[in-house]
Amino acid sequence: MAKKPVHQSRIEMLQGTLDLLVLQTLRWGPQHGYGIARMIQANSQQALQVETGSLYPALHRLEKKKFIAADWEQSENNQRVRVYRLTAAGKKQLAAEQSWWAKLSVAIASLAKPPVGESDQ
């Protein structure tokens, strides 16, 4: 009982962040899962290591929500790969997540500081 909720809540917390990163990456063009992982890694100066165990569920979740769409294609070295691309809904979602992220950053930043009293209700 104790173990599972902890594990779940971690995914739940990561979820929003990873979704944002995936959508952000796909803005540059259609990409397969491996490529997405590599790009995030590269663009964050290797700071963010994307777990494949989170990436694929995240991709499938975003696909289910129709923020991204997927197709099977032939890769440059003639391999069948599943390529994801951003949908119109995904673009809107990306904008929303960016503003959410901005708010969250501010909120967390303010929480990290000691409180300066509270306004009267």
Added chain:
Amino acid sequence: MKRAWWQFGKREDDLSAEIESHIAMAIAERVARGESVDSATAAARRQFGNREQVRATSRDMWGWVWLEQLMLDFRYAGRKLRQAPGFAAVAALSLAIGIGGTVTMYAVIDAADIRGLPYPNADQLVVVEQTATVRQRADGPQVVRASPAPPATTAIWLGSTHTFTAMSRVGLGELHWPHDDETETLDVASIGPEFFAILGATPLFGRVIAPSDTNSDAPGVIALSYSFWRERFGADRHIVGRQIQLDTAETPSPTSHELYTVIGVMPDQIDYPAGMHGWIADRSGSHAWATVLARLPDGKTALAATSELQAITKDLPAPPGSTTPPGVRLTGLRKFVHSKWSGRDDVETIDSPEGRFARLAIVLFVLVIAMINVGNLLLARSASRGHEIAVRTALGASRKRLAQQLIIEGGCLAIIGGSIGVALAKWAIKLSGTFGALRGNGIVPALDMRVLAFALALTAIVALGTGFIPVLALVRTSGAESPRATAGRARGKLQGALLAAQVAAALTLLTGAGILGKELLRLQKQGFGFDPKNVVWFPNLQRPAGMKSVEFRESVLFGLQRVAGVSSVSEYELFGNEGFYPLGDPSKAGKTIFDHQYVAIAPGFIKNLRIPVLAGRDFTDADYASAAPVALVSSSVAERFWPGQNPLGQQVIVPPPMRRKGDTLKVDPLTVTVVGVTGNPRLGRVLGPAPMTLMRPTSDKPGFGASYLVRTVGDPDAALPVLRHALNALQGAPLDRAMYGTAQRMGIDRQLTEQRVTTRALVAFAAIALLLAALGIHGLVAYSVAQRTREIGIRMALGAEARSVLLLVTRRGLSLAAIGIVLGVAGAFALSQAIRSMLYGTSPTDPVVFAGSAILLGTVVLVASYLPARRATRVDPMIALRVD
């Protein structure tokens, strides 16, 4: 995206392929960087991690994520409720009472008004009875009463073969079954061979009564009911052919017992006449009075069939006590099954479709109150959980998820409440099955599948409704800049409205309970004018042919007195007349038929019933011997006829009793002298005003309306079999249950039971509503104190007095309570009109009760506000200012 099970396999394959391509790309990259293929492969696989976990997570998401979340929400809700066990208990219990009450009332309605009969084309089934024009009470009007008919009459009906598709006699009787050191009394119906065919019933196995079984010399056969077979024979499939010894008398004698062969077992749903252990053949030559079960042909009306039978019945001799030749009454089987006693005394008014639906409305009202209460409690808690909700929102929980969470918490409470409620209902349904009015009408409520389905649907509605109230407040936080403040305001308004409604409902119920309680106290204090404990009432005994009525009375009084366990026996007869009046003042004669009660009593009646003699004396042997013109009157008579005077020695004119139509004119009125004043005995009617009673020594001609009263030493139920046996012997014939009713306690206790149960239920509801209202006010004020600790601290630091602080934190709660009280008084007026029919001596708008309830509620509100408010006055300014 469509998600269907047949796509599941394809998706799994896709996932595997995707993973493989990922790894292949990783290997290719490593190889390009110069690693060997083997080490690149190993590294890529290691880096990918647990493939199975990736698959499992994706799989969950495809199909089961909603279920997973639901489970999580339930677990979370369970944890939250466990953290506040007091809250959970109060909430679940109040829902349980609301749901339990509603389910119970529905079960009664289901049994009485909804459940169909389990027979094909049941609307063609009718019961034929004979009617007689009689007075049911001597002081009552002439009424047409339907009853079973003697064999001669039913034989004529059965001869009219063109009237119905088929007909069968149905007689009721008892047989005694000695087994395993005890003797069990079985209720059996004696039926003709067509009986089961008319119902459209086939046996579970074995056969039904055949025409040859009804020959006068045929051996005894019995078809068993399902429940009897299951309970007493362990559902033995080889029962057919077994012989059991059954006796017409309780103590077997060579002539009374007979071997009956079990020929079959009927299915469970065949239950007509209700509660039979078995069905035996109606053998020709039987003397049993019986009704006739018949099936109307297609398209034929009951009216047409009635007139056909009427034509062949009208020349038969008048039934005993009747002033007219026998008539015919056809009753639909369903109506017959559920209302056969409705003509009797007060039963009809106690149990009627209107009454049932009114009571369902009351319990539904209570349920709605319980829902509002629980919703309000959830709301109050959601206020204290504002922090939690804000954090969860920040972490990305959608409003939908939060709403789902709140609904699930309400749902958990509703499910717990529903389960307890069904358990309560099971008990209450069992209890209601013992109520005279229901049982008498053959209404047997049961917790069957349909009632359970109702309970389930009700619980689901309650779950949604209860969870929905806090969600209402949540939904109004429409993404504004400061969601918490908006939520607080919306919640505040809603909470205020609910709190006022809660107080109003509590006051309404409290007042209603107060009025019914006062009436019940009045009834109990008023008493019956006699002591009904352990009194058994035998009306309408049958005099054996050839015996004179006086002899019969003597033999019954003498015979019953000698039965073991009998303490005393008496006889009385109620007569109707035009109403007695004091000498010279006919204006004081009875104005309504119930007003005056003229009773001829046998010696010992006053002592037997323990009617108090307030002045003067009881009748003496000399009074009886000389048929002296003397009378006892009840104190109600004395007060009305001779207020402020000594009633003893006064004279009363008694018009002759009306035994038959036109009889009254032939005899001169009687002038009698009052020798004693008694209490006000209520011989039959308990709830109405005390009847004006005049008692005379019984005449030498007891009439049809003579009733015998037996007071037993111990529990009368234990003495009943012996009494019945003795009466059978005295009558020379078995008591015919359907005709005269078995011996029964005087219906008094039953009339009071229903009053008592309704009152207690209402008192319980009112107490819960009061408790919840108090909790609501307490919570509101406590919340307000917690919110304003800083403000209070500042005010006190600035010199505010305790009183003004008290006022500050309680103002809102008290003004809401005031609104609630005004609404509650209005509600109480409405409720008092609904319960008007249950009141006989208490005003439905009794000012003492109304004022008292409001004062009680007001006091509770004040205390509930004061307790948390007091905390505010003890706030230490220094500590308060340091809060946060």
